[in-house]
Amino acid sequence: MTAPDAPKGKRWAIWLPLVLFGAFFALVMNGLIRPADREIESAMVGKPLPVFDLAPGSPDRPGLATDAFRQGRPRLLNIFASWCVPCAAEAPQLDAIAKSGVPIDGVAIRDREEDLARFLARHGNPFASIGKDDISEVQLGLGSSGVPETFVIDGSGTIRYQHIGPIMDRDVAKILAEVERAEKPL
Amino acid sequence: MIAEAGLALLWFAAALAVLQLFTSLMTLRGGDGSGEMGGIVRPAAIMQGPLVALSFAMLMWLFIRTDLSVLLVAANSHSAKPFIFKVAGTWGNHEGSMLLWVTVMALSGSFLALVERRLPERTMIATLAAQAFVSLGFYAFLLFSSNPFERLLTPVAEGNGLNPLLQDIGLAFHPPTLYVGYVGLSVAFSFAVGALITREVGPAFARAMRPWVLGSWIFLTIGITAGSYWAYYELGWGGWWFWDPVENASLMPWLAATALLHSASVLASRDALRTWTIMLGVVAFSMSMVGTFLVRSGILTSVHAFAVDPERGTFILALLTIYIGGALALFGARASTVSEGKRFSIVSREAGLVVNNVALTAILGIVLLGTLYPLLTEAFDTKVSVGPPYFNPVGAIFAFPMFVALAIGPLLRWRSDRFGRIGKRLILPAVVTVIVLGGALMFAPDIHILPLLGLGMAIGLGIASLVPLFGRNLLRTPLPTYGMVLGHFGLAVALFGMASESAFSTEKLVAANVGDRVDVGPWSIELTSMEPVAGPNWTALEATMTARYEDGSPVMLHPQSRTFTQPQQTTSESALSTRWNGQLYAVVGEEGADGRWQLRLWWKPFVPLVWLGGLLIALGGVLALIGRVAGDVRRGLQRRRIAMRRESKPLAAATTGPAE
Amino acid sequence: MTTALKPKHQRLVLVVLALVVLIGAALLAIWGLRGQASYFYVPSDLVASPPETGKAVRLGGMVQEGSIKTLPDGVTVTFDVGDGKVTVPVRYTGITPDLFVEGSGVVADGRLAADGVFVADTLLAKHDENYMPRELQDMTDAQAKAVVAETE
Numbered sequence: 001m002t003a004p005d006a007p008k009g010k011r012w013a014i015w016l017p018l019v020l021f022g023a024f025f026a027l028v029m030n031g032l033i034r035p036a037d038r039e040i041e042s043a044m045v046g047k048p049l050p051v052f053d054l055a056p057g058s059p060d061r062p063g064l065a066t067d068a069f070r071q072g073r074p075r076l077l078n079i080f081a082s083w084c085v086p087c088a089a090e091a092p093q094l095d096a097i098a099k100s101g102v103p104i105d106g107v108a109i110r111d112r113e114e115d116l117a118r119f120l121a122r123h124g125n126p127f128a129s130i131g132k133d134d135i136s137e138v139q140l141g142l143g144s145s146g147v148p149e150t151f152v153i154d155g156s157g158t159i160r161y162q163h164i165g166p167i168m169d170r171d172v173a174k175i176l177a178e179v180e181r182a183e184k185p186l
Numbered sequence: 187m188i189a190e191a192g193l194a195l196l197w198f199a200a201a202l203a204v205l206q207l208f209t210s211l212m213t214l215r216g217g218d219g220s221g222e223m224g225g226i227v228r229p230a231a232i233m234q235g236p237l238v239a240l241s242f243a244m245l246m247w248l249f250i251r252t253d254l255s256v257l258l259v260a261a262n263s264h265s266a267k268p269f270i271f272k273v274a275g276t277w278g279n280h281e282g283s284m285l286l287w288v289t290v291m292a293l294s295g296s297f298l299a300l301v302e303r304r305l306p307e308r309t310m311i312a313t314l315a316a317q318a319f320v321s322l323g324f325y326a327f328l329l330f331s332s333n334p335f336e337r338l339l340t341p342v343a344e345g346n347g348l349n350p351l352l353q354d355i356g357l358a359f360h361p362p363t364l365y366v367g368y369v370g371l372s373v374a375f376s377f378a379v380g381a382l383i384t385r386e387v388g389p390a391f392a393r394a395m396r397p398w399v400l401g402s403w404i405f406l407t408i409g410i411t412a413g414s415y416w417a418y419y420e421l422g423w424g425g426w427w428f429w430d431p432v433e434n435a436s437l438m439p440w441l442a443a444t445a446l447l448h449s450a451s452v453l454a455s456r457d458a459l460r461t462w463t464i465m466l467g468v469v470a471f472s473m474s475m476v477g478t479f480l481v482r483s484g485i486l487t488s489v490h491a492f493a494v495d496p497e498r499g500t501f502i503l504a505l506l507t508i509y510i511g512g513a514l515a516l517f518g519a520r521a522s523t524v525s526e527g528k529r530f531s532i533v534s535r536e537a538g539l540v541v542n543n544v545a546l547t548a549i550l551g552i553v554l555l556g557t558l559y560p561l562l563t564e565a566f567d568t569k570v571s572v573g574p575p576y577f578n579p580v581g582a583i584f585a586f587p588m589f590v591a592l593a594i595g596p597l598l599r600w601r602s603d604r605f606g607r608i609g610k611r612l613i614l615p616a617v618v619t620v621i622v623l624g625g626a627l628m629f630a631p632d633i634h635i636l637p638l639l640g641l642g643m644a645i646g647l648g649i650a651s652l653v654p655l656f657g658r659n660l661l662r663t664p665l666p667t668y669g670m671v672l673g674h675f676g677l678a679v680a681l682f683g684m685a686s687e688s689a690f691s692t693e694k695l696v697a698a699n700v701g702d703r704v705d706v707g708p709w710s711i712e713l714t715s716m717e718p719v720a721g722p723n724w725t726a727l728e729a730t731m732t733a734r735y736e737d738g739s740p741v742m743l744h745p746q747s748r749t750f751t752q753p754q755q756t757t758s759e760s761a762l763s764t765r766w767n768g769q770l771y772a773v774v775g776e777e778g779a780d781g782r783w784q785l786r787l788w789w790k791p792f793v794p795l796v797w798l799g800g801l802l803i804a805l806g807g808v809l810a811l812i813g814r815v816a817g818d819v820r821r822g823l824q825r826r827r828i829a830m831r832r833e834s835k836p837l838a839a840a841t842t843g844p845a846e
Numbered sequence: 847m848t849t850a851l852k853p854k855h856q857r858l859v860l861v862v863l864a865l866v867v868l869i870g871a872a873l874l875a876i877w878g879l880r881g882q883a884s885y886f887y888v889p890s891d892l893v894a895s896p897p898e899t900g901k902a903v904r905l906g907g908m909v910q911e912g913s914i915k916t917l918p919d920g921v922t923v924t925f926d927v928g929d930g931k932v933t934v935p936v937r938y939t940g941i942t943p944d945l946f947v948e949g950s951g952v953v954a955d956g957r958l959a960a961d962g963v964f965v966a967d968t969l970l971a972k973h974d975e976n977y978m979p980r981e982l983q984d985m986t987d988a989q990a991k992a993v994v995a996e997t998e
Contacts, residue, residue: 089261556878
């Protein structure tokens with residue numbers, strides 16, 4: 001018996017769950033595509049870098065000032081610290097990114113020179129310049145709330161992308177893609 | 187090499203899942219399920235369980251050894267962590283918990299393939315095909331996006347610890363409990379899809395699916411109860427349910443599974459509600475996927491700290507879409523060709539269960555809408571949050587009629603009945619409900635409407651739930667009936683705890699010097715001292731409080747403000763004193779500049795009944811499960827004996843055969 | 847048979863009733879959500895278009911450095927929540943959550959009082975276990991040793 005006696009109303013009702021699920025899907029896709037709205041700290045994407053001028057954190061690298069980010073090429077700004085374990089975990093990936101030709105500038109948060117030197121000796125030094133931020137001013141100005149975080153800054157000094165947490169292998173492609181996107185002005 | 191071995195085992199298991207899917211699909215295309223290909227399906231499914239379990243054991247070993255060359259261990263463990271938390275650390279993170287999920291899923295698949303022989307082989311092959319399809323998605327998720335065995339290029343010297351909020355024995359075993367529940371629902375889902383593919387929707391399907399639903403429902407019940415208790419004593423806010431997205435994520439599958447459990451019993455006993463049961467089978471598993479998605483994607487903000495990752499959320503969403511979208515499309519295409527089940531009258535046990543199902547579905551919809559509403563408004567650039575002012579009253583509108591149906595339904599006969607027949611048996615609960623309502627209004631006139639109704643209903647329901655046992659021979663009553671009675675009684679107990687807590691709790695928040703006395707409800711509490719204490723990986727300031735209930739003997743309470751070392755973080759450990767009629771809840775906060783200590787004290791009458799009720803519900807489920815499985819085993823043995831007798835006496839079989 | 851309806855009609859009645867209840871649930875939910883959802887504000891929004899006094903809303907932002915103060919009763923704290931542009935004063939009576947520190951993110955449930963202070967009923971401190979929160983910066987010594995010391 002193939003239910004010829006099923007009420008007519010039931011026929012369309014059978015597709016109702018699929019329709020409802022479609023609505024759910026549309027809703028969450030919309031939510032996923034616009035994740036920036038959820039994060040208070042991502043409010044800085046699209047905004048210019050705050051103005052700062054940091055003293056060098058390492059004797060063999062210059063310090064870091066906002067002007068360095070207005071030279072027409074995208075750069076990465078990496079917030080790190082020698083006392084931070086995930087920063088050590090992301091070091092190989094940063095090295096790889098630097099080797100692929102993207103300049104990286106570091107901001108060392110509340111660090112000591114000798115600790116920093118040892119960290120760089122052990123985990124490599126991919127940084128073009130290292131600024132030392134002993135009072136977290138740059139970090140606060142960037143709306144970053146933890147270490148490590150990495151920002152993609154375009155050639156005019158505008159923040160284009162924020163990566164929270166360590167850069168793992170799987171994140172490298174995303175970061176490089178964001179750098180490429182930042183080649184074009186907004 | 188342990189990490190590599192674990193990964194290799196996973197790949198091997200995934201390959202077997204591909205084999206399982208391929209052979210089962212070929213068999214289904216081929217016809218009767220007895221082909222050569224069909225013979226491979228079960229062994230392929232059976233093999234996966236041990237392989238993945240071994241892989242999980244490898245990861246656990248890495249955690250126990252604190253192998254810091256593995257990213258997951260370095261990021262989540264620490265050599266100084268207590269042993270039990272090293273073990274629990276295995277699944278206290280995203281990758282490990284997904285591996286645990288896959289492990290449970292593979293073991294269920296093995297078990298399913300090993301023991302389930304009642305269904306027609308073709309339906310079974312279709313079920314295993316669906317099961318392989320679901321597992322494959324999770325294997326892909328693990329291997330491509332959440333590899334738990336990823337190595338670090340340079341090993342770190344020390345691990346990153348585990349979030350101290352998560353260093354809690356209750357929490358260590360909470361997520362696995364929920365996962366077992368979710369995975370059980372995935373088996374129910376596979377059954378539903380298998381039955382849809384072969385159009386074999388009937389009592390046999392419901393009986394095969396029911397133990398899985400029941401089992402996963404038991405775990406979900408325990409998981410939710412434990413999670414609620416954890417939030418109660420660990421967060422230090424004195425509440426036991428916050429309608430937080432993470433909590434809702436575990437509640438929604440439970441609601442769906444509860445509905446499924448009841449509709450499956452209609453299908454098993456009376457062969458009615460066919461399409462509806464299939465639908466619920468799909469919905470129940472969707473809800474566990476939706477829950478996992480909401481929690482893992484971080485798409486909704488929650489009070490519970492979880493490492494979230496939108497990319498992984500997208501992966502889970504993709505899986506969800508393929509499974510659920512696919513299943514619902516199959517449902518749409520096939521459901522109208524599933525033949526209609528048996529009919530029943532408007533006054534019958536079936537109808538009572540329909541009321542239960544409709545109410546549960548309505549509550550599920552309300553919780554789902556409330557959980558997703560912030561997402562909906564965000565699409566229009568408005569951020570909102572939805573809390574108890576929405577969930578409590580709107581949910582209650584459907585919960586209370588359901589409780590009434592719960593009191594009446596079990597007394598009704600299947601198929602058709604009259605209210606006149608059972609009216610007498612309901613007089614006692616109805617009268618008691620009215621008396622309690624009146625009494626509560628008299629002694630506590632400002633009581634809110636919901637707690638008031640809750641109190642009255644809880645007591646009426648408690649009696650009504652026992653009525654089905656009245657006048658029965660208790661020794662000959664089947665175990666599943668006891669399970670039902672206990673489950674319903676547990677619900678009444680939990681309801682009483684909830685209503686009493688919200689109606690009669692008292693709270694005190696003060697800054698006190700050592701030696702000060704504070705009164706809360708019938709308790710009088712003295713802050714006797716504040717001392718530093720130390721544990722394996724934390725130090726704490728511990729308050730000693732001397733509490734007296736009325737003029738009884740003193741009880742010592744030791745709430746702490748605890749500071750963990752790796753990573754450094756402060757948590758407050760609440761102290762509880764439980765009596766038969768309630769719980770005293772004490773939290774100590776920070777020291778003020780003037781040397782006074784912040785104390786927060788609650789007296790919560792009958793609040794432990796909330797969790798006691800939850801455990802009773804689960805215990806009811808256990809009784810029902812034992813009863814069902816024992817029945818199945820007995821019937822199976824009987825069948826085998828009959829078959830054997832026929833073999834030994836072919837002549838007798840030939841003569842009795844046609845008469846059957 | 848207790849009713850005059852044919853079984854087929856009874857079934858239809860059940861289906862219709864179920865649909866009516868479910869649609870009723872959806873309508874009720876929508877109505878409840880419109881009335882009961884509390885809106886989320888960041889400090890700039892709260893200053894630019896303040897909600898009605900006494901309406902339940904949520905405020906999210908960063909706890910400003912140096913702004914946490916405890917009042918004489920010992921259990922009420924005041925602090926400022928900012929979003930980089932403006933700050934809003936907040937008052938909260940109760941034990942602050944474990945992860946609540948200056949410079950960290952916070953979400954406060956409460957309402958705007960007539961005096962312009964946001965009165966919070968609950969505070970949620972936001973924290974992500976996946977990366978190093980700023981609280982950890984003060985333990986530089988121990989951790990720096992653990993991480994960077996040459997172990998071999």
